[in-house]
Amino acid sequence: xxxxxxxxxxxxxxxxxxxxxxxxxxxxxxxxxxxxxxxxxxxxxxxxxxxxxxxxxxxxxxxxxxxxxxxxxxxxxxxxxxxxxxxxxxxxxxxxxxxxxxxxxxxxxxxxxxxxxxxxxxxxxxxxxxxxxxx
Numbered sequence: 001x002x003x004x005x006x007x008x009x010x011x012x013x014x015x016x017x018x019x020x021x022x023x024x025x026x027x028x029x030x031x032x033x034x035x036x037x038x039x040x041x042x043x044x045x046x047x048x049x050x051x052x053x054x055x056x057x058x059x060x061x062x063x064x065x066x067x068x069x070x071x072x073x074x075x076x077x078x079x080x081x082x083x084x085x086x087x088x089x090x091x092x093x094x095x096x097x098x099x100x101x102x103x104x105x106x107x108x109x110x111x112x113x114x115x116x117x118x119x120x121x122x123x124x125x126x127x128x129x130x131x132x133x134x135x
Contacts, residue, residue, distance in 0.1 A: 047104040049118060049128045054109075057100050058116065058133055064097040068134040071113035079112065084124035090117065 058065070071079070075089060090110035093101070101109050107118050107127060114135055118128040 046120075046127050047107065047118075049104070050102060051128075051130060053102060054116065054130060055133055057097075058130075061097050061100060064094040065111065065134055066091065066094075068111070068114045071115070076113075079115070079117070079126055079129060082126060085110070085112065085117075085119065085126065090119065 070076075071089075075086065079085070090112045092098070093109055093111060098109065104118065106121055108121055110117050110119050111134065114132045116130040116133050117126045119126055
């Protein structure tokens with residue numbers, strides 16, 4: 001049996017223990033790669049790209065693609081390492097082709113030499129590389 005001075009302490013401890021799971025959850029946007037936010041599952045790794053579909057669209061629309069040339073070796077290595085693209089190296093596709101390529105929110109398709117890349121708009125980091133598809 002608790003005396004009168006121990007009762008408020010016991011009640012406070014019970015409330016704190018009941019609320020502990022709420023405090024253990026990370027704030028919105030700070031959880032694991034796949035987490036739920038507002039009832040919607042968010043994948044923090046990026047989109048799933050259907051490379052086959054992109055290759056078909058590029059093949060069917062060759063007339064909308066500008067001239068291509070191989071990248072300098074140093075830039076090609078940086079691209080393979082996932083570093084941001086240097087300014088001016090990536091070219092935008094013709095709008096008619098761009099509207100046919102799959103759309104991924106926060107990303108855009110670019111032509112880099114003979115490669116096609118999917119780039120994060122906010123950071124310039126290359127997410128996906130389709131090598132030599134524009135030969």
